Amino acid sequence: MGDLVLAIDCSTTASKAVVWDMQGRAVSMGHAGFSHAAPQPGWGEQDPGDWWTATVTAIGKACGRIDVSRLAALSITHQRETFVCLDEAGHALRPAMLWLDTRATEEVAQFGSDAVHRKTGKPPNTATSWYKLLWLRAHEPRTLDSTARIADVHAYLVNRLTGEWATSWGSIDPLGVLDLETFALDDDLIDRIGLTKAQFPSVHAPGTVLGTLRREVADLLGLTPGLPVVAGLGDGQAAGLGVGITRPGEAYLNLGTGIVSGTFSAEYRTDRAFRTMTGGVPGTYLIETFFGGGTYNVTWFTERFSGIGGQPFGLDLSPERILEAAAADLPAGAEGLLALPYLTGVLTPYWDSNARGVLFGLSPRHGKAHVYRAILEGLALEQRLSTTGAEAAMGTRTERFRLMGGGTRSRLWSQIVADVLDRPVEIAREAEATCLGAGMLAAAGAGLFPSIGAASDAMSGGGRQHLPDPDQTTRYDRLFGVYKDLYPALRDQFARLKDVMHELS
Secondary structure, eight states: OOSEEEEEEEOSSEEEEEEEOTTSOEEEEEEEEOOOBOSSTTOOEEOHHHHHHHHHHHHHHHHTTSOGGGEEEEEEEEOSSOEEEEOTTSOBSSOEEOTTOOTTHHHHHHHOOHHHHHHHSOOSOTTSHHHHHHHHHHHOHHHHHTOSEEEEHHHHHHHHHHSOOEEEHHHHGGGTOEETTTTEEOHHHHHHHTOOGGGSOEEEOTTOEEEEOOHHHHHHHTOOTTOEEEEEEEHHHHHHHHTTOOSTTEEEEEESSSEEEEEEESSOOOOTTSEEEEOSSTTOEEEEEEESOSHHHHHHHHHHHSOOOSSGGGOSOOHHHHHHHHHHTSOTTTTTOEEEOOBTBBOTTTOBTTOOOEEESOOTTOOHHHHHHHHHHHHHHHHHHHHHHHHHHHTOOOOEEEEESGGGGOHHHHHHHHHHHTSOEEEESOTTHHHHHHHHHHHHHTTSSSSHHHHHHHHOOEEEEEOOOHHHHHHHHHHHHHHTTHHHHHHHHHHHHHHHHHHHO
């Protein structure tokens, strides 16, 4: 039996392949990017063929440096909610609809209900694919009438690798057609789209062997025919597994393009303060908060307004590092400036796609460093809003967070998060935690560990820690009292602004 596993992470912008050993160390890595389109404002579409082409390239780069006979299995993690309509031959009938697509606002208003929320764990929102499928039924009925298969990203890649139409319940869950108490496709939800369960892939527990690598595909990839392909997870759930969140009282916080936090739960619960996702350990759940404008806010400000080009003054420093150094010299609260980080709307806890970013308290004394610090603080304050709301609904408290994602490179931001949440935070040892989660599933599925939990324990770990500063926490407590009232005061104005702009256009 091999002693390495291959994990594939097919995200919104790239496919990444990483070969892992059983200590959770990356042996080799490959990467290939692709693009997506926005044919109209609020739309997000992608050619699913790019998922496969980029995955082939990424695997070639990662596995060209190793003895492929050492691979025991492969597994997949991926962008969630994204799906594609396929014909009998597996060809796309239209571009895939992405998780970030918000066109189905009317369907959310018309069909979203407490009953659907209780069944799927997803409060009504445009990210959930069920509403986009309802949009297709209303606006592109011929597409659905011609559809032989609805495939999430995982199912699409598994079919190309093995020929099987199968997926993980952790991968199809974000589509919003799964009963989260039974982990089975729901007849009623699918019937309301005008489809049948036969048009969806078969659904299996994470860590299940779904099939083996076809010979012609193995030859294309340079891998061994018959390599087991193990059921994976969506990227958020895989990230939680990748940093070892497998027990009550534990939570991860991903400081990425979007900011996602997931708290382990052995029980199924629903509330508008969070969305409930299937967990990496079969039969468990992640209580998840999510807002889309994470490092996106930081990049937006740096590129559009900072005026700092790459390697300014000939120094080997990024614009973010320069801004961070200046922001670190400012007091908590950026001298009276608060940032509402809703550039892309807000999911938990308000579920409002009309919401937009706000700088509150601007005065002549404020400069670039103030805005930069206010954005970092606004993101942390928003996470506190989500965390405390979820905890109140659950009746539990998370004692420690494990942080991952590109934002953890900022020591200032990591410390602000600890101070605002008033909890210790630990930086995950492995930056590619999402891909590592898929590697853990591959290792468990191949029998290299007795369970998924054992694989997670052996392959995950932590790094530097940030402890909350009591004085800073006290200051942020006062600021949070103002911050939490900003959105409620502006909710109606966001909707009015959207209507006015629609009329003016």
